[in-house]
Amino acid sequence: MSDSVKDKVIQIIAEQAVLEVSDVKMDSSLEDLGIDSLGLVESIFAIEEAFDIQVPFNANDPSESEFDISSVAAIVKAVEQLVADQKA
Amino acid sequence: MKRVVITGQGTINALGHSVPDTLAAFREGRCGIGPLEIRDVDRLSIKIGGQVHGYEPEAHFNRQQIALYDRFTQFTLLAARQALAQSGLDFCGELSMESGVALGTSGGGMNTLDENYRSVYEDGKNRVHPFVVPKLMNNAAASHVSMTFNLKGPSFTVATACSSSNHAMGQAFHMIRSGMCRVMITGGSESMLCFGGIKAWEGLRVMSRDACRPFSANRNGMVQGEGAAIFVFEEYEHARARGADILAEVVGFAMTADASDIVMPSRQGAARAIEGALRDARLAPEDIDYINAHGTGTAANDKTECAAVADVFGPHADQLMISSTKSMHGHLIGGTGAVELLACIMALRDGIVAPTIGYEEPDPECTLDVVPNTAREADVNVVLSNAFAFGGLNAVLALRKV
Numbered sequence: 256m257s258d259s260v261k262d263k264v265i266q267i268i269a270e271q272a273v274l275e276v277s278d279v280k281m282d283s284s285l286e287d288l289g290i291d292s293l294g295l296v297e298s299i300f301a302i303e304e305a306f307d308i309q310v311p312f313n314a315n316d317p318s319e320s321e322f323d324i325s326s327v328a329a330i331v332k333a334v335e336q337l338v339a340d341q342k343a
Numbered sequence: 344m345k346r347v348v349i350t351g352q353g354t355i356n357a358l359g360h361s362v363p364d365t366l367a368a369f370r371e372g373r374c375g376i377g378p379l380e381i382r383d384v385d386r387l388s389i390k391i392g393g394q395v396h397g398y399e400p401e402a403h404f405n406r407q408q409i410a411l412y413d414r415f416t417q418f419t420l421l422a423a424r425q426a427l428a429q430s431g432l433d434f435c436g437e438l439s440m441e442s443g444v445a446l447g448t449s450g451g452g453m454n455t456l457d458e459n460y461r462s463v464y465e466d467g468k469n470r471v472h473p474f475v476v477p478k479l480m481n482n483a484a485a486s487h488v489s490m491t492f493n494l495k496g497p498s499f500t501v502a503t504a505c506s507s508s509n510h511a512m513g514q515a516f517h518m519i520r521s522g523m524c525r526v527m528i529t530g531g532s533e534s535m536l537c538f539g540g541i542k543a544w545e546g547l548r549v550m551s552r553d554a555c556r557p558f559s560a561n562r563n564g565m566v567q568g569e570g571a572a573i574f575v576f577e578e579y580e581h582a583r584a585r586g587a588d589i590l591a592e593v594v595g596f597a598m599t600a601d602a603s604d605i606v607m608p609s610r611q612g613a614a615r616a617i618e619g620a621l622r623d624a625r626l627a628p629e630d631i632d633y634i635n636a637h638g639t640g641t642a643a644n645d646k647t648e649c650a651a652v653a654d655v656f657g658p659h660a661d662q663l664m665i666s667s668t669k670s671m672h673g674h675l676i677g678g679t680g681a682v683e684l685l686a687c688i689m690a691l692r693d694g695i696v697a698p699t700i701g702y703e704e705p706d707p708e709c710t711l712d713v714v715p716n717t718a719r720e721a722d723v724n725v726v727l728s729n730a731f732a733f734g735g736l737n738a739v740l741a742l743r744k745v
Contacts, residue, residue: 293606296548309388314548315564315642 281328346579350587352423356394356570369697393568393673413452418571419484425595430575443496445515447507447531449677452479508680508740509730513596530681532571557638557667559703565639568673568686572681595624601735613651616737623666624741632723638667646708666699666714690723691744
């Protein structure tokens with residue numbers, strides 16, 4: 256299960272960044288991948304649609320949102336948590 | 344070039360159904376933002392707005408009119424009635440030909456769209472009311488003002504998102520200044536507080552769930568409002584000859600495009616619009632006493648706006664006052680510059696500067712005097728009103744005490 260969340264999140268991010276899936280590293284930040292604020296909001300929308308979850312994110316203060324977007328790994332972890340919470 | 348003055352004003356918005364009620368709220372620093380009362384609000388994650396409450400269309404319009412007037416048109420006509428009544432103008436003969444309407448709106452008949460999409464998509468109906476198109480079109484309000492008051496000169500609608508009203512009022516100003524028109528009814532209106540309207544804005548993730556706190560370090564987004572404000576712009580000699588009460592003079596206007604990003608604001612684009620308005624009005628930066636800020640309460644706008652003001656005004660940036668009344672009436676999108684012009688005129692006429700309410704924590708990136716929380720008495724002679732729209736389209740007006 257966990258792997259599939261990771262694969263899907265990476266696939267979404269790769270599509271947004273117009274990169275190959277293999278070019279998206281777990282320690283990359285969205286900035287490293289060339290994803291700007293609009294790209295971020297669009298990625299979050301795609302994640303919400305893919306997993307049928309609500310991502311707590313406010314573009315006014317990404318650093319203080321409950322959703323950690325500091326790296327691809329952080330996003331994967333946060334999405335896994337949201338998916339698990341939803342099933343609980 | 345002709346001089347342009349304002350001889351009438353009217354409004355309906357979350358703070359009141361008239362100019363005196365709205366100005367009283369500005370003076371008291373009263374907040375008009377509260378829980379939204381709209382259909383399907385439980386399916387929204389943003390549940391607050393600057394909604395017009397206690398408004399019954401039937402008290403102002405007959406059945407045939409209501410069938411034709413979307414809420415944004417109703418708001419426009421109510422505000423226009425007040426403005427025209429104050430101006431004392433009656434349009435017939437030559438004056439009618441030389442007078443027009445320039446209004447701003449972004450969404451136009453958004454409630455009509457929302458209701459009718461619901462009807463065909465959700466309720467599965469295959470027939471809609473015959474007036475859907477004339478009711479929802481963006482120019483409906485301008486056309487109904489023209490018909491109601493017999494204005495037969497240049498009349499049109501400007502739709503430039505959050506700058507719509509300022510762009511419209513700037514056009515009205517230019518048309519009188521150039522001699523093309525003698526009177527222009529101008530301002531703007533918006534009514535986007537419906538399920539689809541809010542749902543669309545939720546998607547951008549720039550909306551606050553609790554309050555609009557412009558310039559405050561803990562601000563977390565914008566809050567939508569609704570309503571209208573309408574003004575009578577008139578050629579100065581015409582107003583003077585008939586002994587009209589002159590509320591203020593419009594002395595400058597400028598517009599710029601950022602040409603950079605569809606949603607992120609630009610410091611340079613905003614600064615060029617402010618500079619342009621000063622130049623157009625032949626004002627020095629030191630002449631400006633008060634700026635009604637765009638001040639949306641988003642992280643990006645407020646710091647960019649403060650930086651632009653600092654760039655243009657240099658040391659004088661710390662001497663002038665700048666407040667965002669969106670903290671009280673919300674962001675009226677295409678109508679916002681019009682409602683905010685009421686605060687500019689109040690500052691010039693009554694010497695009272697409307698506050699930025701909800702201000703809780705200083706932000707090192709917004710260190711200007713934002714008139715926090717409490718209105719202030721001051722001798723204000725010249726003001727600016729900023730509007731910086733999505734799409735990077737900026738419009739700044741300059742007004743002077745008469």
